[in-house]
Amino acid sequence: MTALNSQPSTLRRFAQYLIPYRRQIPVAVFFVSIGALSQGLAPFLIGWSIDNLIAKSNFSGLMQMLVFVLGVYLVGFLAFRGHILRTNWITQNVLAQLRQDIFIKIQSLPLSFFDTSSAGDLMSRLLNDVSTVNQVFGFAIAQIVGSLFSLVGIALAMLAVDLRLGLLSNILVPLVIIVTTLFSGLARAKFRLTRTSIGELSSRLEEDLSSVREAQAFNRIERNIADFQGLNAANRDANIQAVALTAAFLPTIDLLNTLSLSGILAYGGYLAVVGKMTVGTVTAFLLYVQQFFQPIQILSQFYTQAQSALAGLERIFLLLDEPSQLKDDINAVEMPPIRGEVRFENVSFGYKPNQTVLKGVSFNAAPGQMIALVGPTGAGKSTIINLILRFYDVTSGAVKIDGIDVRKVTQASLRRQIGIVLQDMILFSGTIAENIAFGRPDATSIEIEAAAKIANIHEFIITLPQGYDTVVGARGVTLSQGQRQLISIARAVLVDPRILILDEATSSIDTRTEELVQDAIAKILKNRTSLVIAHRLSTVTKADQVMVIQQGQIIEQGTHAKLIAQNGVYANLYALQLGKDKT
Numbered sequence: 001m002t003a004l005n006s007q008p009s010t011l012r013r014f015a016q017y018l019i020p021y022r023r024q025i026p027v028a029v030f031f032v033s034i035g036a037l038s039q040g041l042a043p044f045l046i047g048w049s050i051d052n053l054i055a056k057s058n059f060s061g062l063m064q065m066l067v068f069v070l071g072v073y074l075v076g077f078l079a080f081r082g083h084i085l086r087t088n089w090i091t092q093n094v095l096a097q098l099r100q101d102i103f104i105k106i107q108s109l110p111l112s113f114f115d116t117s118s119a120g121d122l123m124s125r126l127l128n129d130v131s132t133v134n135q136v137f138g139f140a141i142a143q144i145v146g147s148l149f150s151l152v153g154i155a156l157a158m159l160a161v162d163l164r165l166g167l168l169s170n171i172l173v174p175l176v177i178i179v180t181t182l183f184s185g186l187a188r189a190k191f192r193l194t195r196t197s198i199g200e201l202s203s204r205l206e207e208d209l210s211s212v213r214e215a216q217a218f219n220r221i222e223r224n225i226a227d228f229q230g231l232n233a234a235n236r237d238a239n240i241q242a243v244a245l246t247a248a249f250l251p252t253i254d255l256l257n258t259l260s261l262s263g264i265l266a267y268g269g270y271l272a273v274v275g276k277m278t279v280g281t282v283t284a285f286l287l288y289v290q291q292f293f294q295p296i297q298i299l300s301q302f303y304t305q306a307q308s309a310l311a312g313l314e315r316i317f318l319l320l321d322e323p324s325q326l327k328d329d330i331n332a333v334e335m336p337p338i339r340g341e342v343r344f345e346n347v348s349f350g351y352k353p354n355q356t357v358l359k360g361v362s363f364n365a366a367p368g369q370m371i372a373l374v375g376p377t378g379a380g381k382s383t384i385i386n387l388i389l390r391f392y393d394v395t396s397g398a399v400k401i402d403g404i405d406v407r408k409v410t411q412a413s414l415r416r417q418i419g420i421v422l423q424d425m426i427l428f429s430g431t432i433a434e435n436i437a438f439g440r441p442d443a444t445s446i447e448i449e450a451a452a453k454i455a456n457i458h459e460f461i462i463t464l465p466q467g468y469d470t471v472v473g474a475r476g477v478t479l480s481q482g483q484r485q486l487i488s489i490a491r492a493v494l495v496d497p498r499i500l501i502l503d504e505a506t507s508s509i510d511t512r513t514e515e516l517v518q519d520a521i522a523k524i525l526k527n528r529t530s531l532v533i534a535h536r537l538s539t540v541t542k543a544d545q546v547m548v549i550q551q552g553q554i555i556e557q558g559t560h561a562k563l564i565a566q567n568g569v570y571a572n573l574y575a576l577q578l579g580k581d582k583t
Contacts, residue, residue: 013317018090021439028086031083033080039154040267041072043284044284049280050283051280095130099498127248128312129313141329149296154288155170160211161284165267193568260288261290263287265286312445312488328409332408334413335401335403335417338401339498340365341365343365345400346360348361356552358387358552360397360552362446363576366530370542371531371544372533373549380549381549389415417497419493431466433445434581436551451491451494454490454493457487489521500531502534518539545557546560555569556568556569556570
């Protein structure tokens with residue numbers, strides 16, 4: 001990822017999210033204008049009352065003015081409340097859209113992105129970074145807009161009442177700007193570090209929580225605790241440093257406020273003593289200065305704290321700018337109903353430049369054939385599957401289905417006709433019925449049950465208290481490995497694909513469950529083209545073709561009987577496994 005060019009570019013990017021609410025913004029501006037007017041009017045009325053009512057002992061007039069001033073403050077209160085409610089409504093809608101955009105982006109990112117990114121860091125961007133933006137902009141932005149209007153209104157009121165004191169009150173504003181700029185520059189770097197460190201912390205937490213069993217099995221608990229403690233300490237230190245800057249900043253602004261009040265009191269008091277200014281005017285200015293520095297404090301504090309939100313926005317926009325999944329060709333068409341022929345034509349591919357995984361692979365699977373892919377881990381078997389599904393594009397050569405290059409059709413229409421059953425198929429928090437219907441959410445209950453019967457899992461499901469409405473828990477933890485596998489097979493059955501991919505579908509399960517899985521697989525393989533990845537060679541003896549993959553190349557190819565007769569790599573592997581099975 002590359003850094004954004006500047007802070008203004010981040011703000012302009014965020015401002016684009018306000019465009020849909022451009023008709024609501026004038027309403028908020030109207031409310032805040034009324035509020036600013038009330039703030040600018042109230043001190044003047046108080047000062048005027050001192051000179052013209054209190055000084056002249058006009059008690060009845062003072063009472064009337066008091067009611068009027070309270071009315072002015074009430075109007076200001078209601079106006080600012082309306083402004084805050086309207087502005088906060090706009091901001092929360094913007095942040096909701098931002099979360100939605102992040103989630104949509106994550107869903108559309110290519111698999112190559114997830115090869116180098118952790119789920120914890122992505123969750124941190126979606127939750128922590130957006131939460132930080134929400135904390136700073138969600139309510140504060142309403143205060144900021146109000147403060148800006150109030151600042152302008154009060155400044156103009158001071159200059160109108162008395163030019164001399166007005167200029168004196170504004171003389172420290174440039175110093176406030178300098179101090180704010182200095183602190184915010186330092187804070188931005190510190191808050192950027194806090195956003196990065198919380199991402200690393202979230203990533204490590206997600207990883208450790210998902211591998212508690214392995215950590216306990218390998219006595220890794222103490223080491224994991226120590227590693228997490230280091231990341232936690234780094235995040236703590238980064239936050240302490242950022243907060244330390246903010247803690248030093250606010251007293252500095254308070255000091256400037258005190259200096260301004262002292263200057264007004266000294267100079268205004270002198271003018272009042274020598275008879276060149278009334279006491280009411282001096283009083284009004286003291287109130288004005290207090291009001292004047294209140295929005296300055298809010299703006300300054302916001303500007304410093306906003307560095308944390310801007311650091312979060314930078315990370316969010318960097319993610320949103322990541323290239324999305326492999327794009328359909330501009331002339332891509334819908335894949336027509338396929339027969340199931342799969343052809344690789346001299347295909348080469350690498351996940352990284354200068355790191356070739358497949359080297360000139362060519363083969364042809366006729367419609368309805370079962371193709372077995374065997375070979376050591378890392379040989380390129382799963383890569384072949386990824387290219388058929390077009391999770392990646394070939395570096396050279398072509399992958400064709402029914403003679404059509406997969407790059408020439410839309411990905412959705414291609415994958416709609418391909419089913420997949422993995423070794424560790426993911427189940428989701430929800431009911432069994434929802435998990436079976438994952439690829440076809442509109443499936444009826446009758447269709448779901450029919451798929452489950454084919455997959456040999458229906459009898460088990462109906463024994464559960466809630467049957468198909470039983471909630472399986474996150475990742476299907478309440479079910480055994482074999483039961484999860486059978487549900488994943490039912491999921492593939494429901495999609496009714498013309499091409500079926502089985503990736504280690506029968507490993508890690510007991511013999512009895514394997515019989516159910518094998519029987520279910522035999523049912524769904526009928527009249528479908530299938531590509532089967534298997535380390536257990538006894539499961540592929542009936543394959544129409546067995547391809548032995550080694551170092552990204554097909555080194556042997558033929559039927560089980562033919563390869564056994566060749567007495568080559570496959571025959572040795574089969575004999576080795578057969579010997580182990582007998583023992």
